[in-house]
Amino acid sequence: MKALVLEKQHELSLREIDLPLDVGATDVKIKIDTVGVCGSDVHYYTHGRIGSFVVEAPMVLGHEAAGTVVEVGSAVTSLKVGDRVCMEPGIPDLTSRASKLGLYNVDPSVVFWATPPVHGVLTPYVVHPAAFTFKLPDNVSFAEAAMVEPFAVGLQAAVKAKIQPGDTAVVTGAGPIGIMAALAALAGGCSRVIVSDLVDEKLAIAARYPGVTTVNIRREKLADAVAKATEGWGADVVLEASGAPQAYDGIQNVIRPGGCLVLIGMPIEPVKLDVSSIAAKEIRIETVFRYANVFDRALQMIASGKVDLKPLISETFPFEQSVAAFERAAQARPGDVKLQIKL
The missing domain is CATH 3.40.50.720 (NAD(P)-binding Rossmann-like Domain)
Known part of the structure; x- marks a missing residue:
């Protein structure tokens, strides 16, 4: 699939890349609609690292995402094809001691999108555990749903x-x-x-x-x-x-x-x-390090109208202009809050 790939520090390309799309029994396959440009994505682009997380190989960027379910695993009952969803981007080991304490965000074995060496989701399709995929209320747009992840912080x-x-x-x-x-x-x-x-x-x-x-x-x-x-x-x-x-x-x-x-x-x-x-x-x-057990509540707060994030979306770029979106984000314009990319 085509994806926005951080080749190395200061070098982005929109190109074809092989990404796994095997749908396990508890997974769903999602057609991505909207992805937010996060400060961490930009930091990897401009600095090549965040603390101990270092970009040492090409990596697909993006972790603030929403889309539509196009395939469900054999054991999935909570979602169906056609459901509009947003995704919590970190996948913990639910058997770990951290997870059992309710602290899965600090689980050392967590797999988090667009954190080296894990690929992100600025690509047309992804596979994700149904347990960390949340159905959108009808009144929540894809653009708002892609804001759930940063709001959860x-x-x-x-x-x-x-x-x-x-x-x-x-x-x-x-x-x-x-x-x-x-x-x-x-x-x-x-x-x-x-x-x-x-x-x-x-x-x-x-x-x-x-x-x-x-x-x-x-x-x-x-x-x-x-x-x-x-x-x-x-x-x-x-x-x-x-x-x-x-x-x-x-x-x-x-x-x-x-x-x-x-x-x-x-x-x-x-x-x-x-x-x-x-x-x-x-x-x-x-x-605070990311979040735990609040993603669904963040979505419901947006759906209820208690939190309106729409004014924070500064501009939306088409997928073909993903590199330009990141170059704009790296400028850190004072009037920009959240840039998004629509696939």
Whole structure:
């Protein structure tokens, strides 16, 4: 099949490649309709690696996907041919200790699309376990369904934060995951979310949503803005979604005593945390790596109308222009949130 292949760092091609399409008893075959361009895909393109995951051989990109079932395995009863679906891209070992603890996202043996050496789904057809394939409600489009995967990251953060009704949350970083974390926090019960960033265009996109206020930290200190908004008490929850080492400087000053810090972004270098100040306020720290047991809930939140991700889709490219889509994503234009490719 034709696929978008990362040949090596900085080199993409749209070409034929042999990919397995054998449908096992518990699998389904899916005709891909829409795939989102994720920051991790772009990072592999521009840097050739993310941490210990290194691109050492040609790899098909893409893991945020939706499509239509065209074949089902002999043991599949939950899906049928013609069903519109989205797919959770990580396949864990369900017999592993991590999976038995409900932590399959950190299972060392998980097989995750477009993570070296595993091929992704920017190709016309894929085979996937039915257990990690979710039927779309009629009111959810393919474009929205391809956003379930990144929204699940934000929802995982909201779940880990243990948000209480009426909480005030702060999100540092107004990229795609930051905005989705803000929306998940609002849907999870927060009365308001303060989103910070350095770029006005990104903040303007976040500010379209009711309940979101923004702070440009080039012009105002985040701690001052939060203190003003909370009468000096601090935020109940801080969701760090930028991955910028600078975001950690003084972050404890933004959080109320007994509050929670959730780390979503992946810094590319070690960061410094003031542990003494964090301990003195008994701030709880949680971390996020992908998601577990929230994918179906993310889909239902979109279907219910509680979360509207359509405004975050900046542009859709045809499959034939996949390379151009990645070149555009690598430019990191301030007004872009999510680019998608339609097959």
